[in-house]
Amino acid sequence: MTVRAAWLLPEGQTREDTRLAPLGAMAPTSELTTRGGVLAGGNPFAASGVGPMQVQIGTGRAVVQGTGAQGAYPVVITSPETLTFADGDAQYDRIDAVVLRVYDVLYDTSEQTTATVEIVQGTPSAAPEAPPPPAAALRLWEITVPAGASAGTGGISWGSALADRRHYTTAHGGIIPRGWGPSFTGAYDGQYRDTGTGLERWSASAAAWLPYPADSGWQTLALASGYGNPGHGSVPAWRRLGSLILLRGRLGPTKANATIPNAATLATLPAGIRPGTEFAWAAPRDQTSKGPSVTRAEITRGGVLRIYESADLPSWISLDGVTYCTD
Structure with a gap:
C-alpha cells in the first residue's frame, strides 16, 4: 500500500509505517523526507574527553533521516557512551567524525538492525578534511587527532580538538534552533529559523533566508x-x-x-x-x-x-x- 497511517490498524503496522507517518519532530525537507537533527533541550550529545584517546558522548535525542523510501528514525541515547580513537598517524594529522548512525538490514548490507554512536575515521593528510557521514547517519562532532597521538604520548588535547557539528531540528511549524551548518535551504515558504541574534524566514520566491521582521537595510x-x-x-x-x-x-x-x-x-x-x-x-x-x-x-x-x-x-x-x- 502507498497510503499508510501509523497507530491505526489493530495489527500489521510495520516499523517503516511508523517512521514514514508524520509523528513527533518532523521539520520537512520534501514531501516525504524530514530534516535530521538533534532535539534541543539541555546540552544533548555533549562531548567531553575522559581519557587520552577517549571521548564520552552524553545523553540526547535526535532524528536520523535515511533515504526517501526509509523514512526518519527517532533515536535516543539514554546513558553516556564512551568511544576510543585509533592512534594518530606517524606523519600527519587526521580528522575523525562522531556520528549517530542507524543500521537497517532492510536497506543496507550491514546484516543488523540497530542504532549506534560511532567514530568515522578520517584520512591522515597535510591538510586533513573530515570524512563524509555514511548513509542514515547524523554528524555530531569532529575531532582532530594529531600525528603521533596515543595514550602513551598524552593523547588528544580535548580543549582544542573538539569541533561542534550538531545541527538541530524541531516539530513542523517550529523555529529551528541555531546550530552548525547554517547554509541549508528552507523547505517551504514561511519556515523560520533562529540565527543566534534574531529570526530568519524562508522566502520561496527569493530562494533565500531573509531577516524577520523583513529588514530592507538603509x-x-x-x-x-x-x-x-x-x-x-x-x-x-x-x-x-x-x-x-x-x-x-x-x-x-x-x-x-x-x-x-x-x-x-x-x-x-x-x-x-x-x-x-x-x-x-x-x-x-x-x-x-x-x-x-x-x-x-x-x-x-x-x-x-x-x-x-x-x-x-x-x-x-x-x-x-x-x-x-x-x-
Whole structure:
C-alpha cells in the first residue's frame, strides 16, 4: 500500500509505517523526507574527553533521516557512551567524525538492525578534511587527532580538538534552533529559523533566508529635483523593519543660500513605505535669530514629504529619529 497511517490498524503496522507517518519532530525537507537533527533541550550529545584517546558522548535525542523510501528514525541515547580513537598517524594529522548512525538490514548490507554512536575515521593528510557521514547517519562532532597521538604520548588535547557539528531540528511549524551548518535551504515558504541574534524566514520566491521582521537595510531616499544633502549630517535614507519605517539624514536645496518653501515637495516616498495615514512631526532645522529650531514636516498618505506652516523658511531640515508605521 502507498497510503499508510501509523497507530491505526489493530495489527500489521510495520516499523517503516511508523517512521514514514508524520509523528513527533518532523521539520520537512520534501514531501516525504524530514530534516535530521538533534532535539534541543539541555546540552544533548555533549562531548567531553575522559581519557587520552577517549571521548564520552552524553545523553540526547535526535532524528536520523535515511533515504526517501526509509523514512526518519527517532533515536535516543539514554546513558553516556564512551568511544576510543585509533592512534594518530606517524606523519600527519587526521580528522575523525562522531556520528549517530542507524543500521537497517532492510536497506543496507550491514546484516543488523540497530542504532549506534560511532567514530568515522578520517584520512591522515597535510591538510586533513573530515570524512563524509555514511548513509542514515547524523554528524555530531569532529575531532582532530594529531600525528603521533596515543595514550602513551598524552593523547588528544580535548580543549582544542573538539569541533561542534550538531545541527538541530524541531516539530513542523517550529523555529529551528541555531546550530552548525547554517547554509541549508528552507523547505517551504514561511519556515523560520533562529540565527543566534534574531529570526530568519524562508522566502520561496527569493530562494533565500531573509531577516524577520523583513529588514530592507538603509536605502537612499530619492529626493525631488533641486534638493539634496546640504553637506552636514548624513544623506537622507529610509529603512523598513516589518511595518516600521525609520528615516534619517538632512536635506535642503542644492542651490546656495536657498530656502525650502512651504508645501514644496521634497521627496515622494515609495509606495511600500508610506504611512497608513498622514504623519506630521516637528523636524529639527537650521537655527536662525528669526524663528524656532524646529518646523512642522509631514508625509501625506500619497507619500509626499514637505514642510508646512513655517513662517521663517529653513535652509535644511533633519529626518533623524523619524519613525512611523505603514499600517
